[in-house]
Amino acid sequence: MTTTTPAYIGRFAPSPSGPLHFGSLVAALGSVLDARHYQGRWLLRIEDVDTPRTVPGATDSILATLDRFGFEWDGDILWQCQRTGAYAAALEQLKTGGHVFPCACSRREMAEVPDSTLARDGSRRYPGTCRNGLPPGRAPRAWRVKAEGVIRFEDAIQGRQEEDLARDVGDYVILRADGLFAYQLAVVVDDAAQGVTHVVRGADLLGSTARQIQLQKLLRLPVPAYAHLPVATNAAGEKLSKQTLARAVDEIAPARALVAALGFLGQHPPTELTHASLAEVWDWAHAHWRLERVPRHMQRIAPAAD
Ligand SMILES: [Zn+2]
Numbered sequence: 268m269t270t271t272t273p274a275y276i277g278r279f280a281p282s283p284s285g286p287l288h289f290g291s292l293v294a295a296l297g298s299v300l301d302a303r304h305y306q307g308r309w310l311l312r313i314e315d316v317d318t319p320r321t322v323p324g325a326t327d328s329i330l331a332t333l334d335r336f337g338f339e340w341d342g343d344i345l346w347q348c349q350r351t352g353a354y355a356a357a358l359e360q361l362k363t364g365g366h367v368f369p370c371a372c373s374r375r376e377m378a379e380v381p382d383s384t385l386a387r388d389g390s391r392r393y394p395g396t397c398r399n400g401l402p403p404g405r406a407p408r409a410w411r412v413k414a415e416g417v418i419r420f421e422d423a424i425q426g427r428q429e430e431d432l433a434r435d436v437g438d439y440v441i442l443r444a445d446g447l448f449a450y451q452l453a454v455v456v457d458d459a460a461q462g463v464t465h466v467v468r469g470a471d472l473l474g475s476t477a478r479q480i481q482l483q484k485l486l487r488l489p490v491p492a493y494a495h496l497p498v499a500t501n502a503a504g505e506k507l508s509k510q511t512l513a514r515a516v517d518e519i520a521p522a523r524a525l526v527a528a529l530g531f532l533g534q535h536p537p538t539e540l541t542h543a544s545l546a547e548v549w550d551w552a553h554a555h556w557r558l559e560r561v562p563r564h565m566q567r568i569a570p571a572a573d
Contacts, residue, residue, distance in 0.1 A: 275307025276464045279340070280454070282314040283325035286515035287332040289528070289569045290469060290499040290507040295338060296528045297496045298467035300556040310461050311340040316347040316354075316453040319445075328515075336521045337545050345461060347453050354448040357456045357486055358410065358441065366485045367441065369407030370397045384437075387430070388474050392437035410442040412485075418477035423494035424561050425470060430477035439478055451478050459488040467558075470495040470565045471506060497562055499531065499569035507569060522548045527570045533560040 279295045281287065287295075302309040311333075315321045333340075361367045370393075377391055386392040393411065401407060414432035422428050430436065441452040454475075458466065473495045483490045499507045516524045522545045529536040529552055540551055 273307050274464065275302055275305035276310065276462045277302035277307055277467060278310040278312055278458070278461060278463050279338075280312040280314045280457075280468070281329050282317065282320065283329060284320050284322055285325055286328045288499075288507050289516055289524070289531075291329075292336070292516050292524060293496060293499055293528045293531055294467070294469050295333065296525065296552070297494075297532055297558075297561070299338060299340075300552055301465065301467050301494070301558055303553055304556050304558075305465075307465070308341040309339075310342060310345070310463070312345040312347065312457055312461065314347050314450070314453070316350075316448060316450060318348065318447065321348075332516065336516075336525065337549055345457060347457065350453065350457060350460075351448070353456050353460065354452055357452060358448070360486055361412065361441070362410075364485060367410050367412050368398055368438075369401060370409045370411045370438075370440070371401050371405035371407055372396055373408070386437055387435040393439070395438065398438060408444040409440045411438040411440050412478075412482065414438045414478075414481070416481065418480050420476065420480060420490075420493060422473065422476075423492060423558060424563055425473060425495050425565070426563065428473070428476070430474075432477060432481060436478060441482075451475060451482060455479050455482040455486065455488065458491060459483070459486075463491050464489075465492045465494070467494045467496065469498045471498045473565070494558060494561075495565075496532065497564045497567040500566045502568055504566070504568075506566070521545050525549075525552065531567060531570065533562045535560070 277298045279298050281291055299309045313326055315326065358367065380391040380394050384392045384394065396402065398413065414436050417429060417431045419429045439451065441449045443449055476493055480490055501507060522543060523541055525548045526536045526540050534555060536551065540548055
């Protein structure tokens, strides 16, 4: 008997910055249903690379919530806080290839960059000060990737995407001044290590995808397929987060919350499913999931919880 690698490996990768809210539930549900639709594996990764933002107890709370909602992940959980060696090796590979440079610029100096050179997301685009060598007498604080080339990809929900890295993003940090590896590098290294073939996540990360594809190419890693789900917002259009006082989904009965998430994802669950058991909701969801029914929007207002 031969063992075969599944053609589809998906993942859910929450950051432990607070309890699971409706937006994270949507991402978890969309990614697991799409993976199971293709008889694929579904992995879990805790994105605690940004240790200053990690909230004590948040990981336990997220895992308990996923369990209570009936999510079943495959294999062991990958913890980014244990992956520093792999990120360091990737940085060395990028150094060898000449794709990164040390940067001495302080936050204050970056704040003086003129507004005329803002990046696509409104942040200040790096002016290239240290790109061809550190200014005399300056010590490196961080490492940046040279943003080069135009990245094009087809998002399974949001459609064709194109980003000119130098114009739209600018040289970006992968090793921060505080010594921590940046999210972009950690995600790319871990997706490859976990064999992830399909990334289904919130559209708030659509703008990170071109940088991640550039890193995959520079590190000679496979490029997964991408699908970016609409992000859940409150009525004021703000992304649900602890800051916008999003209620933890734990305060809602699991079956009801899952039905609400299915509706948010355009799957049209029947009204009577609201009163069904958790197992019945999962059965319906697995039988009816269609990625092509997910609304092609970057964001949608989350249903009111009651
Ligand atoms: Zn610099």
